[in-house]
Amino acid sequence: MVFRVPIPKHSPFTLHNIPFGVISTESNPQKRCAIAIGDYALDLPLYLERILLLPSDHRRRRRHRLDEMFGRVFSEPSLNSFAAFPWSQRRDIRNHLIEAISEGSVPESCFVPMDQVRMHLPLRIGGYADFFCSLEHCQNCSIMTGGTKDNFHHSPMVYNGRASSVVASPTPVRRPNGVTWDTGKGSGEKPVYGASKKMDFELEMGYFVSKPVEFGDTMSIEDAREHIFGFVLLNDWSSRDIQAFEMPPLGPFHSKGFGTSISPWVVTLDALQPFACSPKHDHSATEFEHLRWKDRAVGTFDIRLRASLIRNGERHRITSSNMRWLYWTPYQQLAHHASAGCGLETGDLLGSGTISGDNEGELGCLFEATMDGANEMELKGGGKLGYLEDGDEIVLEGWCGEGEERVGFGECRGVLLPATC
């Protein structure tokens, strides 16, 4: 009965990870919850069903710990109900799964090879807010935003994105049509309507709300951990010429809303805790009380990030970064979001904003890396990269730690389709 699931050497999905997602398969097209381990998805409703068929001593033990607590939540087509459970109970189920997989007590039939699995959005997303919290990104984007504003240093900057156009990797995204200034630079030029000519990606992380905050209430930053379910990679696809047209004065709309990609496996806060670290920027002395995270040493996470381009079958690494570089951390972002009484709902998605650094090759989008397309990047084996071409694919990766203790996010992929005529 013992089955040891193989975990390849560089797998993002080790026993230290156990990320949650929503799958379907050809033989069972119903969406349902799963975890990732090695090159397999573990079908959670199937597992719950099978362990009830085990010999009775096993059954009693498992039944008490799983069936009672999680009932049918894993048969739902999203992780919202699971994410709404208290942190301690979510931790219990994750610990149980780690133990059961380690001891080999999960029936082999519950594992589905990853290449036979179709991934879906992990949660039903009610609201999506995208932040602008990397000082380096902010400074590098000055030509688009009119310089780093005074407000940046006092409070996280954020706008509402479009929740209904967030898609799970590897769903393709289509180049939008829109009104732009003729050469895409700015006001004063002739307005034209057509396909965007300045297609970009943005290297971000996203995180999902677990415990809600009621409309009209606020949340203390000290409780922020209780309200975060877990993290994903997030590609905030952007159209820079539409953005330059539409930004003043209301901010981005179509330049971002035509599609946002996320990686499908949600890495829990528990899996990330061993990689807690201090943020690079220290502005704790001037922070408002409601944004102050007491223990700077564990104020954010050391998550290494990378973006690659696949063009004509060739994969080119184009940037790397680290979530530590963010000027305002996710805990501070969440505290800011909750501060005005708008409420937070289980399943709300928050985007970290583009994460740029100040080391070589740490520019989180093409607008920065190419100076709005003026300085094209040289691709290995010839070819140049300014803005994205139709058919280009962007792949984001992220991971903490190494070897058997690696906690990875897998990939967030998306191909850019040509605009409709």
Added chain:
Amino acid sequence: MVFRVPIPKHSPFTLHNIPFGVISTESNPQKRCAIAIGDYALDLPLYLERILLLPSDHRRRRRHRLDEMFGRVFSEPSLNSFAAFPWSQRRDIRNHLIEAISEGSVPESCFVPMDQVRMHLPLRIGGYADFFCSLEHCQNCSIMTGGTKDNFHHSPMVYNGRASSVVASPTPVRRPNGVTWDTGKGSGEKPVYGASKKMDFELEMGYFVSKPVEFGDTMSIEDAREHIFGFVLLNDWSSRDIQAFEMPPLGPFHSKGFGTSISPWVVTLDALQPFACSPKHDHSATEFEHLRWKDRAVGTFDIRLRASLIRNGERHRITSSNMRWLYWTPYQQLAHHASAGCGLETGDLLGSGTISGDNEGELGCLFEATMDGANEMELKGGGKLGYLEDGDEIVLEGWCGEGEERVGFGECRGVLLPATC
């Protein structure tokens, strides 16, 4: 068996209206769909149930027309399923209800006095986009937005609002806390955190999407009517000092997201058609093709609007306006929203943006009417109005036509609660 429902002389809910909403009652706390007529709500699932108990010749006729088509959709806690029906079928049910009420064939027991009804959000709102489409409002807000931008004249301006904090009248809304510049004017001042000191309302209309547009697809403006379920009044509560702090460069977030009120009865496009008219501003000669509405004479609707303040029990009329005054019409707004492939879902809410005019007393918010609080309005019976005080209530009203042919929206009310400490 014949019951003639009384319709008071100035009722917004005449036989020419028949707006849809979601109600619950003390005796039946289940949310369900209803229409408004006179001072009554007509409980639609109850009606469908009762007409099946009528003598058989009646039953056969009704059964065919109602039961088959609408089944259980009116028992749902939102109008989303009904709104997703094709326009022609929604029109059929409205016409049937007009006929049945006119001939007195609706059993008296299906009518619930309005004062015994609790109203809820009429639709489950997935996305909420709020426009900025009144030229007069745009010009009057120049000091906040840095002047009327060139882009305003080429395309409707819009930002994503917070869908989950849209509430049904008369839900109270709480004054938000937030970071502002000390006197609320702008950059250069000391940043402070606390309760907003510049609370405002905005007089808008909202409209709901019926037929969806798939992610990646677009919609022709000629089909816009098919995609609109109906209209409501909308109060886009705003905090002007938080707005002045957070706007550059990403637009409004907390300054709008702490609450948005809508009137609970959705007035259908069919009810509004007799009041179709030309928009006041004619810029058809310079419009992009995808934003051009061919028949200007019926390009928008003649909807009269009014906002009042209730303070210390006294009601003060503070502004009036008309939806005709919008520079970009709802059809153009919808066509713009759909143009970049972000998709539209049944239940998405679009806000028209503040509707100001250039006649005396037609300024759609206090920021305009008081010049950012500098010129307080005199209230009848003494007292002054700058920005809103805790306990102030704002009441929006809107209507087309007069007497028996009046099509009204009822009221959109909301009391401003004090900030949390």
